[in-house]
Amino acid sequence: VRAILLALMLAATACAPQAATEDFFKQTVLFSDVLAEYQDLNTRLENVAAPLLRANAELCPKTSRDIGITVHTVSDYPVELQAVARALIGVTDDMSVRTVRAGSNAAKAGVRPGDHITRMGKSDLTTNSQAYYTEISQDAFKAVETEVQVSRGNEVINFDVTPETICGYPVIVFFNENMNGHTDGKDVLITSELLRRVADDTNLALIISHELAHAIAGHVGQTPTKSLELEADRMALVLMARAGFDIEHAVASWKQAPHPYKHASGLHPSTSERYENFMAAKARIHAKQKRGVTLTLSP
Numbered sequence: 001v002r003a004i005l006l007a008l009m010l011a012a013t014a015c016a017p018q019a020a021t022e023d024f025f026k027q028t029v030l031f032s033d034v035l036a037e038y039q040d041l042n043t044r045l046e047n048v049a050a051p052l053l054r055a056n057a058e059l060c061p062k063t064s065r066d067i068g069i070t071v072h073t074v075s076d077y078p079v080e081l082q083a084v085a086r087a088l089i090g091v092t093d094d095m096s097v098r099t100v101r102a103g104s105n106a107a108k109a110g111v112r113p114g115d116h117i118t119r120m121g122k123s124d125l126t127t128n129s130q131a132y133y134t135e136i137s138q139d140a141f142k143a144v145e146t147e148v149q150v151s152r153g154n155e156v157i158n159f160d161v162t163p164e165t166i167c168g169y170p171v172i173v174f175f176n177e178n179m180n181g182h183t184d185g186k187d188v189l190i191t192s193e194l195l196r197r198v199a200d201d202t203n204l205a206l207i208i209s210h211e212l213a214h215a216i217a218g219h220v221g222q223t224p225t226k227s228l229e230l231e232a233d234r235m236a237l238v239l240m241a242r243a244g245f246d247i248e249h250a251v252a253s254w255k256q257a258p259h260p261y262k263h264a265s266g267l268h269p270s271t272s273e274r275y276e277n278f279m280a281a282k283a284r285i286h287a288k289q290k291r292g293v294t295l296t297l298s299p
Ligand SMILES: [Zn+2]
Pocket: 210, 214, 229, 232
């Protein structure tokens, strides 16, 4: 969450003028552009990442429980943009639902963006801090079924939702002009420029899976090497196949996509080394699938 806010803050402050009153309308336009793009990019990323995080939960050393919503309060936005945020997107001091992922259990139960959260399971939302929300929601989501209470206008509504276990590595947008994917071992960060330039969702899934593989395998903190990169590529195809992605198309579209590191170095395998590694991994996956063997991360 902190990374999301930082990303948004950087993007918003980078192009927002000083918060003088006469600039309010100019600022409104700028902020609405940034926010609309942020919502669009995040929605696409959530939709592509969700099947990967769900299908591979049992392979992930860190898991979390999920119903498919993100939440926000006005304090999540830069101070100089809070008045605009209130007017433009209706965010308030109370914790409310920012996004509901299509097809998620929250969407099926009827939770909507803008709903104000009042209770998660047995705990009332007594403060509007993200940390407190995470604590009580993760506690409530341990149950097979739990209740989410919201207020919507004058109504108080209780929803029965069914949380599910997913990989505990949130996949989020980072506003940056470089085309890059990254993991710090906690989150998977995909830059806005990468999302703009990689139009194919299956190719995007491969990039997310590669970073997810680094996080799952505990590569973060180790010296980056060619073999760790090739290992992450191999594992990425397994994660994708388990989530039902077309790995044939993934490798083909990856080959067509722009490659920042074409030639091998100490850290980066060349594009052709990566391609051969992908082809070998793909063949092993197809052979296992033919024999009806469950795909795991071991070679
Ligand atoms: Zn890598």
